Amino acid sequence: MYSDALTAARRCKVGATDQCGATAAPKLEGCFVNCLIPVNDNSVVNQLKTEWTQAHCDVAGRPIVCPAIACLPPKGICQSPADAGDGGGLCVNQGLATQ
Numbered sequence: 001m002y003s004d005a006l007t008a009a010r011r012c013k014v015g016a017t018d019q020c021g022a023t024a025a026p027k028l029e030g031c032f033v034n035c036l037i038p039v040n041d042n043s044v045v046n047q048l049k050t051e052w053t054q055a056h057c058d059v060a061g062r063p064i065v066c067p068a069i070a071c072l073p074p075k076g077i078c079q080s081p082a083d084a085g086d087g088g089g090l091c092v093n094q095g096l097a098t099q
């Protein structure tokens with residue numbers, strides 16, 4: 001459910017203004033959940049994350065050992081996938097975008 005909502009949140013229109021300015025967690029559990037990725041609309045994914053946390057699903061009782069890696073602040077751009085012909089794109093981190 002979260003994965004589908006995140007994909008929808010990342011949808012954008014290439015060339016339009018005010019795209020990919022919001023952020024969201026890339027997943028609900030595991031390492032790097034606090035490393036944010038650019039999205040176009042984070043309202044649904046933020047609601048799902050809030051419900052997940054309020055239900056205490058984030059503390060399942062097993063410790064997770066994660067590497068000490070700092071998260072870079074995201075800078076989102078709307079990029080068209082190679083196979084998209086409709087002007088639709090996905091928000092990606094500008095530092096990680098492919099040309």
